[in-house]
Amino acid sequence: MGLENFIVQLHENCGQHHIDLLTRRVRQWQGEVLARLPQRATVIVTIDSAMREKIEAIPQVELVGGIQIQPKKVRRIRVLQSNIE
Numbered sequence: 001m002g003l004e005n006f007i008v009q010l011h012e013n014c015g016q017h018h019i020d021l022l023t024r025r026v027r028q029w030q031g032e033v034l035a036r037l038p039q040r041a042t043v044i045v046t047i048d049s050a051m052r053e054k055i056e057a058i059p060q061v062e063l064v065g066g067i068q069i070q071p072k073k074v075r076r077i078r079v080l081q082s083n084i085e
Contacts, residue, residue, distance in 0.1 A: 002049060003047065003049070004046070004066055005034070005045070005068065005069050006047065006052065006065065006067065007044050008022065008042065008043045008045060008055055009040065009042045009063040010041035010042070010060045010062060015041070021060075025055075025058070026045045029054065030048070031047030032046045033045050044067070
């Protein structure tokens with residue numbers, strides 16, 4: 001398939017240990033961890049979309065949702081040139 005961004009939320013009783021295990025699994029599956037939010041037991045990952053089912057099968061996982069991360073648009077600034085010599 002292709003690479004996609006997912007938000008993965010673990011059950012509320014999961015701690016740092018479970019986040020570390022999830023992080024290791026994602027890296028084993030050639031994925032990348034973009035952000036870790038330990039207070040909410042949540043991780044944002046980039047991984048092949050075919051691996052989504054494997055993540056959902058982890059017993060501690062409560063939610064796996066696809067997300068889009070888009071950079072802010074860059075505004076063009078028009079510069080007026082003056083003929084001052």
